[in-house]
Amino acid sequence: MALQQTVEQTVTGLGYDLVEIERSAGGLLRITIDLPWSPEAASQTPVYVTVEDCEKVTRQLQFALEVEDVDYRRLEVSSPGLDRPLRNEQDFVRFAGEIIDITLKSPMGAAAGGLVSANRKKFRGTLERVESAEVPAQWQIVWRDEPAVKPGQKISKKRVPAPLQVLGFTLDELREARLAPIVDFKGRASSQEAPSA
Incomplete structure (x- = not known):
């Protein structure tokens, strides 16, 4: 299974949106996640990705990437931050x-x-x-x-x-x-x- 598919299935399966996958020098695999959004929820107080969310996704991804034998040295899961990319x-x-x-x-x-x-x-x-x-x-x-x-x-x-x-x-x-x-x-x-x- 391709890296994109493995990561996307894992992240969405846990109830998050996949924003970005980035491979960097030194074997760093950076995954950016966000909470799902819908127009109906737009009027509610915004909720942001927490450290606990990132930990939960990291643990599950480590397992999934090991099963799929994906080569990486370090895994980093984070929120989109202030300069969030707009993709779709x-x-x-x-x-x-x-x-x-x-x-x-x-x-x-x-x-x-x-x-x-x-x-x-x-x-x-x-x-x-x-x-x-x-x-x-x-x-x-x-x-x-x-x-x-x-x-x-x-x-x-x-x-x-x-x-x-x-x-x-x-x-x-x-x-x-x-x-x-x-x-x-x-x-x-x-x-x-x-x-x-």
Whole structure:
């Protein structure tokens, strides 16, 4: 049985979602798990993967990988963390409204229309779903190209904010998408568009 299949069967059998499998130098096998999500559960208080969850999956995986004779030196099972990868349509539905980082497979080129660099492939913005009669489900990110604010710098209230920019995309056009790892130690900030990456 292939590694992907063995890990996926074990993780889902224990009631978790498999987010990522990564093999690293030195024989490290890194498995990222998350709790299952459904639109109905979205309104409830979020629940996160605990150390006990990771221990439970680790014990079961060690047994399954030994039975399947998978070669590895060290096994690491963890939660997705702040920069969780978005891999499928359900991930995008789940995290609509969040700030994400995306990397396109190819640069913007002529489609940029002079609004952004034609060579640009990386963007950071708020994820939104767009539904229309022509396109059943498409995604877009919305951002402002604001200059970075230095610590302690005062911002004039008269300063005109940079215009909002929008980039529409399909999942096939993405090389990678992740939640933006934004930490606010002062508590929840008001929802504002993040500057581009």
